[in-house]
Amino acid sequence: MPFHFLKRLTCLIVISVQISLVSTDHACAAPAPIRIAMIEGMSGPFSNAGQAVQRIVQMAIDNINARGGVTLPEGKHHLALTIIDNKQGVEESLNALRQVTDQHIPFVIQGNSSAVALAMVDAINKHNQRAPDNQILFLNYSAVDPALTNEKCSFWHFRFDANADMRMQVLTEVIKNDTHAKNVYLIGQDYSFGRSVNKSARSMLSSKRPDIHIVGEDLHPIGKIKDFAPYAAKIKASGADTVITGNWGNDLTLLIKATKDAGMNLKFYTFYANALGAPAAIGEAGVGHVRAVAEWHPNVGGQASDAFYQAFRLRYPDPQEDYLHLRMHVMIEMLSRAIEKAHTTQAVAVAKALEGTTYSNGFHQTQMRAQDHQLLQPLYVSVMQKKGEAGTRFDNEGSGYGFKTEAFFESRLTALPSSCKMNN
Structure with missing residues (x-):
């Protein structure tokens, strides 16, 4: 067999093996995580509140990931949390929001300041109109100014706390x-x-x-x-x-x-x-x-409620970390279900999937009101x-x-x- 033919055959075999290995890597690679950005005051006078929220949200995310994650047509995706410190300021929050859009993160959560939430709603409305291929959804767990679900309501904003x-x-x-x-x-x-x-x-x-x-x-x-x-x-x-x-x-x-x-x-x-x-x-x-x-407190009573609280205390045994609100868990659970229902992370589809959705965990029943995106609970x-x-x-x-x-x-x-x- 001529040498040049052997050389060509060897090259073809090497290329074939490489293609096979690349295909195998792609086949075995886990689907990309679904990213959630949390814009919150992690430093300054209210850093303890921001850090407390982070613990609650991370536990809710870990619970979903432990079940395999969020199911989309191409497979199961884990949720991943990105924290951006806004020092509880409006301008810092808008700068943080630009980081979110630059990184094409589809979901942003915030809560500890209605002034920040109002500014973010306005900025997200404008961004989503300018960039239909990079729209984001805003999930609010604590900003309770009634205007956010009244005269300042937005299709892109959902509130999971009772308003003031x-x-x-x-x-x-x-x-x-x-x-x-x-x-x-x-x-x-x-x-x-x-x-x-x-x-x-x-x-x-x-x-x-x-x-x-x-x-x-x-x-x-x-x-x-x-x-x-x-x-x-x-x-x-x-x-x-x-x-x-x-x-x-x-x-x-x-x-x-x-x-x-x-x-x-x-x-x-x-x-x-x-x-x-x-x-x-x-x-x-x-x-x-x-x-x-x-919306809940540890002494509500009942087996399901007690189990929820005790799981949190097992994870965070330090008394200083004993800060637990149910609404952050409800928010992450309802988001994951809406993504599965929409079969996508695309903001419009997920928003429509959230509208009117009900949620029950055995001791708490809620419904997301479609009219204003206010959770009723x-x-x-x-x-x-x-x-x-x-x-x-x-x-x-x-x-x-x-x-x-x-x-x-x-x-x-x-x-x-x-x-x-x-x-x-």
Whole structure:
């Protein structure tokens, strides 16, 4: 056999083997992960809140990946989380959003600031119109300004938390029957969310308890007050017996510490007093006096609820990491199911798959309202108690204090009308 023929045959065999190996590599390679970008304050005054959300979201993602991931026609895809620190600022968030679009990440999640969420909605509306081949979907787990699902609603935005009006609706239902509430002080953070909380509190109390006096109202800079003693002094001078606040993070903890140090025996009706250091800061004075509203809390009870909470505590045993909200898990589960239903990660298709979708995990039932992309779900008002008292099996953050259910409101009682006029 001529040498040149042998040489050519050898080359053909080598090429054939290489092609076979490349084909095998492609056949065996796992499908690319489905990326989710989380834009949140991971540094600065609210870094503890951002880090807490990251833990919850990562656990939800890991649960889905442990089941094999999200099924699409070409196979199962794992979910992958990318964290971008926005330092809780609007401009930093818009810069982060440009990173998301540059990397062609199809889904972005955010929540700890309604001001940030409103800016992101506007930017995403414009981007998705300019770039139909690189559209993104915004899933919101905590930004509760009612405007986001009313006059500022967007086809590209879905909210998985009850908005501020929905939360205030159930809090004021409890206050309506609180005969000790006579003089109420309103205090909140000075941005869109804080202003909406105070506005809805005034309106709903006027309707449900016209005998109640609003004896004072304050809005303070968000994340910048280190000493709330002057605000505590104003509350004390007002003669208030009850405080309503939407404060969260360190702004809530420092406020409660200041009123406690001033020797006041107040009732607090809050959105977020059951987490991030608040129970320990309140201490004994909060027992029977401090209430919070949420879509779930650890002492809801029942086998499925207990298993959910205990799995989280097993993963994060440090008491300082005991911050768990159900809505982040619901969000990730509903997103994964919508992707499977749409058979794609394309934003329009996934959005349409989410609209009207229901979800149940054995202890929580929800529905995504198509009209405004607001999740409808039950809400609990819970009251602070010592761990071990009836209805309080679990405490918060190792503080020795937990919350027990005082009132439960089905979804039909938490849903409020929407003025949203959706364009898609």
